[in-house]
Amino acid sequence: MTEILGSLLLLLGVLTVLVGGVGLFRFPDFFCRLHSASIVDTLGAGLVLLGMLVLSGSVVIAFKVAMIGALIFFLSPMTAHALARAALRSGMHRDKPGSGPSTGGMK
Amino acid sequence: METVYLIVLGLLLIAGLLSIWRAGIGPTRFDRILAVNTFTSKSILFISVYLFATGHPEYLDIALLYALVNYVTSLALVNYLNRNPVSAND
């Protein structure tokens, strides 16, 4: 039972991570990519780690997994925030709505 | 169970490749640092899942270390950008 639940969580999480990766690869400008990479990635990592928490047999390992999860949960959004601020301060702006996603890249 | 682990590891590798691609082509420096960050979190997952798959989860310390010091690169970069303000676009 725990194995099935753990596997499901692992697969769901890794699919989410993959979706985030595709977003990072495909989206047209930095802020879109930031959105996909940080938010979706944190969710996916959380799901995978939750799956491993279910699968972990002992308390020590469960604690380590929970620790990794907590660190990712706090540090990943913080990094995204810092990056977004730094990008805004350096004068980067979101593409104009009219230019559409096909322009690709930042100018 | 082994099939599940194989699928998970394979998908993580593909996601890692996408991150590397983004880090390689940019186009701005922020894209690259973002790609480094997501690659790190994917490696944390990869190491953890691999250790679980091979039955040695006691070495999770390595993944924990990455989760702990992942911020240093971003912090050093933000520090660098603050010291050397340049106009955007790489």
Added chain:
Amino acid sequence: MINVVADVGLLCLLLTVALAIVCTRSPLSLVLLSGIYSIALCTLFVILDAVDVAFTEAAVGAGISAILFFAVIRPEDEPVTAFSWPSSRAILLGLGVGVLLLAGTLDMPMYGDHLAPAHQHLALRFLGQSFEEIGIPNVVTSVLASYRGYDTLGEVVVIFTAGVAVLILQPDNKKGPAKPGDRDRFAPELMGNPVLKTVLLRMIPLVVLFGLYVQFHGDYGPGGGFQAGVILGAGVITYGLLSSATRLKRIISDKWVTLGMALGVLVYGLVGVAGLFLGANFLDYSVLGPTQTAGQHLGILLIELGVGLTVSCTMVSLYYCFKQGES
């Protein structure tokens, strides 16, 4: 099966990053790509059962190299063209070397071969007898600290020498006009940002705690003085990055850091000399305690402390030197 798939996949990732590095010219992108390279390499070390090595690579690659590189590169180095292929001469020469080496690899043992010569004499002894002789489960630590203690002493001296060399190369700041107002304030963007301040200031004790865990748990799991030194150094440097090197120097002055570098090597050497005085060979810890394993335990603990002290102080000293060169 899992092992082979992970191995091949990571080798592909490594190759991709290496080729990207060959074609990239911007220093900033290079530093970031080499960060990715280091992470992929570390993961590969985990796949190849080298957890201690992976630990070291993780600590070094994520904790310290980026700080050093970012202290040296400048925006004016950014080239006009971001990508360029290497010249055909270099590629030809590289290919020549590659073909010669390829001929050399054909005699190598296959991946994971149990009968490979490397696994026969010394390795069997280390794996079979180190637990009776040294008494700690991590064979890597017992080989590093006890069987090959002399070699490790040499490595520590090399790190110390590198730290001294960087100290010599740093600019003589006493003559130059210092800009106290500019350098003595908290980095405004970083500390004015409550999110970064709240999270990262709380990270520092966690990182230092983890470093101490790695230092003292190194006998039983992956870890040891080298890794712990780098992690502790990274934790201390984080405060410098968040505020400024000047503020960090008020807490840990550069004199103490330099002293710590030397003290670590001294502790290591003195443990060896203590063995001499108690009637054994240099760096033979068996005589340090009532029983052989107790002596080995004590000796390994002490020399790992020395290694950790030297490495962490060298890292902080490197940070100070590069900060000084920057202004």
Added chain:
Amino acid sequence: MSFPGLLNYWVALILLVCGLIIVMDSRNLVKKLVGLGIFQSAVFLVFITLGKKSDGSAPILDASVSVYSNPLPHVLILTAIVVGVATTAVGLALVARIRRAYGTIDEDEIDDRPEVEPEIVP
């Protein structure tokens, strides 16, 4: 279990050649140091691959494990990594010093102005 065979060594070989090409070809001193790091890591990879035993586990003694990989290459490479970062730091310090003396870290630009005396600039 003979599939990866010599693949690890071949990848290490390509990495080594990549590092060599970077060191020979690039004129930027920071890129040369990154290339040195790649060259070095190829050597690490060869050593660690030599220590791997199939179905082995990390050389940390445990009652439930019977096959361990070879600890000796791990010891050699572990110290080499830390020494590697220390030597990279020395290289970077030299680069910073060259920048103070010549105002650039590009070899071509340095060659154009050989007459600058390094001692003049503080």
